[in-house]
Amino acid sequence: MGFMDKQIFRLGFSLLIAFCLALGGLMEPAAALTQEQKLVSEVWRIVNRTYLDGTFNHQNWAQVRQKALEKPLNDQKATYGAIQKMLKSLDDPFTRFLDPEQYRSLQVNTSGELTGVGLQIALNPQTGRLEVVSPIVGSPADKAGIRPRDRIIKIEGISTENLTLDEAAARMRGPIGSLITLLIERDGEGETEVRVVRDRIALNPVVAELRVSPQGTPVGYLRLSQFNANASMELAHAISSLEKKGAAAYILDLRNNPGGLLQSGIEIARLWLDSGTIVYTVNRQGIQGSFESFGPALTDDPLVILVNQGTASASEILAGALQDNGRAHLVGETTFGKGLIQSLFELSDGSGLAVTIAKYETPKHRDINKLGIKPDTAIAQEPITREQIATEADLQYQAALEQLKTNSVMAKKL
Structure with a gap:
């Protein structure tokens, strides 16, 4: 390949990259992004590369990123909110953002120990309601009489209707010895208020x-x-x-x-x-x-x-x-x-x-x-x-x- 051919090849290759980047919805060079915008972009890229549904819930995923970066992201709260809104558009409760505390807690949970009330919870895919899968044996929740299939309506007076699974779990965590009040709904029995004292939960499975x-x-x-x-x-x-x-x-x-x-x-x-x-x-x-x-x-x-x-x-x-x-x-x-x-x-x-x-x-x-x-x-x-x-x-x-x-x-x- 001659010198001129190489130059044309490089120019063509550069144009191709620029075109691909434009298709990807890149708004500005990466170097110009703030730390907050970089975190949003980091999440967007991971989902873009790995998410199961290649249609991203039948939406233009590049456009979702563009929208998320349009508004000023001045602090951590705004950044995390933008990420959660972006992920919510996928309509998949299992694809979710975890703040540093929630992330550490999940790692601890799967490693064999946690602190809290001792409930394994899930969002019912049909109803979207927060449900108890099972209380952990011998845990405070177990001793308080909470049962599988109980629905958690409120945590400390806060409705669980719009809470994600991780937000609900975070509200139930707290220092050992602290008290938490849960409003539980059970088939055939209506709503009951249950008070539980948090403790360290040993996870012997x-x-x-x-x-x-x-x-x-x-x-x-x-x-x-x-x-x-x-x-x-x-x-x-x-x-x-x-x-x-x-x-x-x-x-x-x-x-x-x-x-x-x-x-x-x-x-x-x-x-x-x-x-x-x-x-x-x-x-x-x-x-x-x-x-x-x-x-x-x-x-x-x-x-x-x-x-x-x-x-x-x-x-x-x-x-x-x-x-x-x-x-x-x-x-x-x-x-x-x-x-x-x-x-x-x-x-x-x-x-x-x-x-x-x-x-x-x-x-x-x-x-x-x-x-x-x-x-x-x-x-x-x-x-x-x-x-x-x-x-x-x-x-x-x-x-x-x-x-x-x-x-x-x-x-x-x-």
Whole structure:
């Protein structure tokens, strides 16, 4: 290529870049942006690059950025407000901005410890209402009698109607020993005011007991409350211990488990599966990734999984994987239906951004978002107390024992 050709090539390339930047809605050179504008642009770029829906909720995403930068951003509050407004236009409650405190809190939560009232909460995708997925065992909320499916109407007198999930969680956090008042609505009982004293919450996600079925079979009962960083290791220890004690069958209770870390759900599926696909992930290009099990499983004993409307996210990945691979029989109610995967990004000022980057499908390519996973044996259950779980009052647990008795679950490999 001659000198003149090179010059023309460079000019053409420069014009192409300028044209592409203009299409991207760049208003001014990056160097001229203020720190506040840079943070807005940083969020915009991450969403632009990774968000699952390439139509960005059927809107011009470049124009959204332009609008967000039109108004003066003089302080942190205005900047965070502009970012939240920009993300709200996606109409996805799971793609959300986390201020530095909320970001730190989420990291602590998934690492295994938090401070607060001990509630796992979610926004009901159908109603948009703030609902209790489950109180953490032994937490202040649990002791105060708050139950799964309770709706939180007010926090300290503030309506939750327009609060995001993170704003609601932030309002419930506070110093150990401080008092918080929640207005709770429960089906058939109306509204009740509940006072709770905040405390440190230990997140041990596994309850493990060796039970004996009415037929005399030693049954390992495992209850998993969430998928934090400790869950896979704790469950592996529990299974190994129960195996040594002579467990011949298992009941894995995933009821009111709101999920957590995707990797944790995959690792736990591997504890039960010798081989097979665990989950497919699909990004916005339609490219499928998959996670496989390589074996060996910790046990081949028959397995029944208990699920209900509060079984969500990573819980559904695990239940769907074991159901589709014929490894487990599901008993209970149709699950929550959260089939979206979020990735967490740390921003330059210490805040965070959760972005829906993919959806997941079960090994048989079932898309469960907003649909949930249907159990093999459907058993409705009226709300029961924590003490009644896995007792005679627990109809779903009793149905699981019955299922093991009929031996229609996967038989132990010979």
